[in-house]
Amino acid sequence: MKSPLRPADPPSLGGYRLLARLGEGGMGSVFLGRRDDGPLVAIKMIKPEYAHDEEFRGRFRSEVKRAWQVPPFCTAAVLDADPEHRTPYLVVEYVDGPSLDEVVDREGPLADSRLHGVAVGVATALTAIHGAGVIHRDLKPQNVLFALGTPKVIDFGIARPLEVTSRHTRPDQMVGTVAYMAPERFDGDDREITPAADVFAWGAVIAYAGTGRTPFRADSPVATAAKILTQPPDLTGLTGPLAELVALALSKEPEDRPTAPELLNLLLAQNTGSGGIGGPLREAAEAARLATRPERPRRRRRWAVAAAVTAVATALTAAVGLYSRPTEKVVVKPPETLTTMPVPGAIRGAWVVDPLDRPGQWKATTDAYGGVCSFKNGLAMSTPSSAMVCPGPAASFAGDQMISADVAVDDTRSCAEIQFRNAGPGSYWLDLCPRTIRIRHEGAVRATTLGSADQPRFGPGQRRHVVLSLRDEVATVTVDGDVELEQKLTDPSLAAGRVAFGVGPADEAKDQDVRAGAVIRRAEIRPIEAAPAAPPPLTFTDVRTGSTKSIVKVRGYNPKARSVIVEPVLFLTGDEYCQTFNLASTSDNPCEQAWVTEDSRMAVTLPTAATPELTSTFDDPERCAADPVTVGTCRITPGQLAERLGTEGLVELTTRNGTVTTMAEVYTP
Structure with a gap:
């Protein structure tokens, strides 16, 4: 909801003219703005007390960098940011529509295809967000907006102070953010917060959308937190497979919850009959599902029901292939075959x-x-x-x-x-x-x-x-x-x-x-990527030709076939990385790390020599690792090295005319 600017509000910020207030939260104020004759945008300005906190500013800087990589699948696209501004700010797409809590307040709980559409839209957004390495951390109905009927998630992944109270006074709203927090969020600093916390929040948001109340409703934030930690959710009013998915997402243990891509697959498997979705939401869901890198398998205790539902997903979504429209012939000149290696940050895709x-x-x-x-x-x-x-x-x-x-x-x-x-x-x-x-x-x-x-x-x-x-x-x-x-x-x-x-x-x-x-x-x-606007400071080593020595990730090593799949990376000290990419040193960015890798996202299959020289750190880096880069020096068999490296190991790779002659495992403590 828009409101006039206050007397103390600045008239502009970073070249954007501020037109109205959109809201205010614990981290800062959100304004409606516009640059010149461009589109309307939402601008989040950080509060001065956080702007002067170097640790917070460092988190904001690093998380803005990751948020840039989130594809706009049911999310508000990140358009601009300036973490170094006197009052750091973030600019995102302006979604001109009501929030989920406003819709439920005005119209009551959602049902049938409308509820299923919200469930799919929010799961699509989480799939895109998590696929970029970002955790939302504050998913709630106020952060789900409707643009032309399609839900979009806003306010994701940016550093924020922990808020466990709210100014709301109604029994179902008074707990604010607490009502959507996973149990592990209450464990203080002793437990790592993972994307599974967002999946829990998804369950709480969909339960609220379908029933008009939060699933752990209580009379105070403390009582709500206690229910989240000890009691099952109240899902009265939700029925069918969606209720089962919500219950699964609200599992107390993170490893018992589906990942966002798994959740999206299961929702699409339910997409039949009156619960069908189409148009932009279907396109966004399919694109997010297919563009996300598969996650490593996680150990689960109660995930069998999800696997059973997944088994029928293909049959339920068979109608996808029936859509067609008249053919339009367009002539486009294709690019030539690749002749050079990519530059850092240039590749968004496999x-x-x-x-x-x-x-x-x-x-x-x-x-x-x-x-x-x-x-x-x-x-x-x-x-x-x-x-x-x-x-x-x-x-x-x-x-x-x-x-x-x-x-x-x-x-x-x-x-x-x-x-x-x-x-x-x-x-x-x-x-x-x-x-x-x-x-x-x-x-x-x-x-x-x-x-x-x-x-x-x-x-x-x-x-x-x-x-x-x-x-x-x-x-x-x-x-x-x-x-x-x-x-x-x-x-x-x-x-x-x-x-x-x-x-x-x-x-x-x-x-x-x-x-x-x-x-x-x-x-x-x-x-197919656009050419960079300026020459890059560094490029990845082209391991396919000539004689090279570089650090690479091994995606697979097959000694019997004499082949290895590698991904070229940049391997730099934190200082070198920040000097190369002009990053200011803070306590929470790569400058302070011993070593930093920048991935090329390019998988190259290379032949190996008949008897390549293979060395490893084994489990004794003091004896088997050389300085200054900790590269293994103790000999190892091909089978042992293949097992140690798996699909993520780092090696110092030497090639001659595109053939691998040596691989030395890199030890990163």
Whole structure:
């Protein structure tokens, strides 16, 4: 709710003209503002007492940096910030709509599809927030706003003082933030707060939305906290699967709660009948679900019910693939294949490079119908049946992206296939056949050809360089640099998904008893990013060519296949990091850390020498680690090193002409 500026309020802040007050909280005031003729924005100005607290300012600085990375899936987008200003401030998208508590106060508890939509929207926002490494920490109905009927979560992830009281006086509101705090929040400094606390808050928010009261309602903040710690929630008025999910989210122990992505999957699995969602909310939910990196498995005690519901999610969301709209042909010139390494901070999404000359990010497999994926002069695929797929990385690729590879088919009866934006019941396919190039959409019930070009570009055994670029929902295919096909994509639910390669028979051979075959080499999947405005201070080491020595993360080491999957990183002292990226030194930022890594998000499969030199710190860093960087010096077997590194280990990697010759484990205490 807007109110006039007060006499002591500044007329402007950081170039933004302040127009009205939107609210005030424990951390500062929120204003409606605008810069020049730009859109209206919400500006949070930190209170002076916190602006002079260096520890708070340091937290604000580091958390603003992470908040920038939160994609705007049911969240208010972060637009600007200045942690160094005399009164630090944050600028976010202005959501012109009522808050959830205002809607419930005015209209009463929500029900059916409206309640389910709020549950999906808030879970979508948490999936996006947690995927960027941010914890909201103050999710409550006042922080859920409605814009054109779609819920958006605001005020996430920014350092704030702990508030356990409220000025509200009504019995169901007087406890304020306490009513949505997880039990572990009351343990003081002895327990780490994790994203599971936000999932608990989600359960309390949805219970409030569906019943008009908080699930641990009591007459005082202290009594409410005691109920949260010791009593089951009161969910009277909630029914069906949503009530079960809310109860699960309100589990006392963090490890018993689903993660935000798991929660979103379960909600989408319930999305049938009158509880269906569509339009922008469906698109945002699918994009957030598929664009989030999988979390490491966590030990659970009571998560079996969630696993059972997840098992039916694919069947319940099968209708996703049925949406279509008229095709619009748009010509877009695709980018060329990558020739340089990324720069720090430039990549927002997965990036894969694999020569496909050995098992790496693609594996050798066989299927039940006699299809084979093997490695001979590339990823060799063959099948006697209608089609087969050789699965690739588990990562989901979203937004504008490029897929490139060298492709050859065995004969005139075979087609190579690239599956992209594979999101379970729906996906797209690029068919590369001797006489036809075709893009098709495959849903749960039917497959539809979106566009094709009849060009004899794939003769038997002829290797062609294929680039598939996806920009602004237009797929553009080039073969050896020539644009062959442009096609508007038609399914808004497929905003992201996995990529795989496959093979199948050409149209004229589908009824014949033939074995189709194709070979794919030099695969690369990467985001299409705008060029940086200024030359970067540092770039990652290009481990694919020449002779190099650098620190990398090992994503997988297969000694038998003589291959290793690595992610180049920057490995700097805290001082070097802050000098490079012009960060001021505080007690709560990387400047004070011994070592800092900056990830490239680029997974590269490299060959290893027949007998690479392998060393480790073992469990005795004093004896087996060299200074000044603690790199292992004690010899270790390939199998032992693979087990120690797993998918997150750091090594000092030495290459010669793109082949790994040494790997030394890096010890980071």
